[in-house]
Amino acid sequence: MSMSKGANTPVTARQVRLELGWRSAPSAPAVAAAALLLGAGTEKVRSDADSVSRARPAHASGAVRHEGAGASPDGASETVAVDLDAVEADVEKVVLTATADGGSFGALSGLHLRLVDAASGAELARYDSEDATVETALVLGELYRRQGAWKFRAVGQGYSSGPDGLATDFGVSPAALRGPAPAAAAPAAPAAPPVAPSAPAPVTPPAQAPADAAPAPVTPVRLTKVTLTKEAPSVSLTKQGGTSGALHVNLSWQMRSQPKKEGQPKKEGWGAKLTRALTAPGGALDLDLCALFELTDGRKGVVQALGNAFGALDRPPYIHLDGDDRTGGTAGENLTVNLDHRQSLRRVLIFVTVYEGARSFADLDATVTLRPQHGAPIDFSLGESTEPSTVCALALITNTGSDLVVQREARFLVPERGVSPQRTVDRAYGWGMDWTPGRK
Known part of the structure; x- marks a missing residue:
């Protein structure tokens, strides 16, 4: 079932997967997905321990697990599994977020979020993000409780300030939303082996990429409440x-x-x-x-x-x-x-x-x-x-x-x-x- 922003649907399956997918390309930014467990009535995590990502792959309750990154012939993906029966009573929402490193989500194509029945593999809902531009962090969807039952909502809320703005809204540290640092450092090793000292000179274009990307933060979007x-x-x-x-x-x-005040007649x-x-x-x-x-x-x-x-x-x-x-x-x-x-x-x-x-x-x-x-x-x-x-x-x-x-x-x-x-x-x-x- 294809969903538009803001739309919601009941979730009857008890074990589900949130599958974030996109089309990979050499110039595309690196994407990291994270799930946040929000406390009842707060719209915030109780602590960083309520974040699940590649750096912290499982929640202490066992209800939410990051199942890692994957690849397919036409794209890349990251998957978060959720056992709705195991979600703690004082957790109201499980929010699926994504951050982009080395560019914005506007440089990606085919970005989507699928809600899948973990038992049967059937797709329960799908949200396609088609209007991202300068955003470097997104809230794509959320599982939430309503009157004792679970529902899924397609959100599609963007942030141009990366993990910082998103982290401020949900009370989590920006580091909890990113993948582990070693994974980000690994691609730098293959770039060094070109032995010829002259190679670094042509490699100046990578240094210009951030300069080209610099105009992106110059946007009227402000994330301060x-x-x-x-x-x-x-x-x-x-x-x-x-x-x-x-x-x-x-x-x-x-x-x-x-508050009760002593010495006054009860009214x-x-x-x-x-x-x-x-x-x-x-x-x-x-x-x-x-x-x-x-x-x-x-x-x-x-x-x-x-x-x-x-x-x-x-x-x-x-x-x-x-x-x-x-x-x-x-x-x-x-x-x-x-x-x-x-x-x-x-x-x-x-x-x-x-x-x-x-x-x-x-x-x-x-x-x-x-x-x-x-x-x-x-x-x-x-x-x-x-x-x-x-x-x-x-x-x-x-x-x-x-x-x-x-x-x-x-x-x-x-x-x-x-x-x-x-x-x-x-x-x-x-x-x-x-x-x-x-x-x-």
């Missing part, structure tokens, strides 16, 4: 070079702890009752990530779990909601915007509603993270809700024609009696849509 605040609420994706590929939006949350307002409800059996909080969209041709609509309006990436509205997390789990809710079709998008308002399990966002500590495929990750916190709000506008993405801007909203809204959260946010932002009751 951008945190939006009330004082600095917006950022230009255009200035960061983040106007193409997939824009992943994640909302994660946890309950804010309430139980609606916020305290909410906390009790969330810790009681069956009281899980169900937040729904949604998006209002307006296309440049005038069409408007909503992407949400309600009514199974999950959207699509390869056709209008070019926005897709990744299922519905009804558990309030650490993965939160995820939504993807296909910025390759940004010319069709006029504005996108990302918002969240309390579907069930609570009457407001009180005592909720929520973080919004936007990860452009190119450019810096963007995040911000919602802050504290001081009123019984059941809907919050998170971020507004606006296409001005010359710029693509992300605006932090973090705006808690209180619906009027008998008015739905969706209609409430529509009115607040002047979308002008007609609404009918729905369910999921």
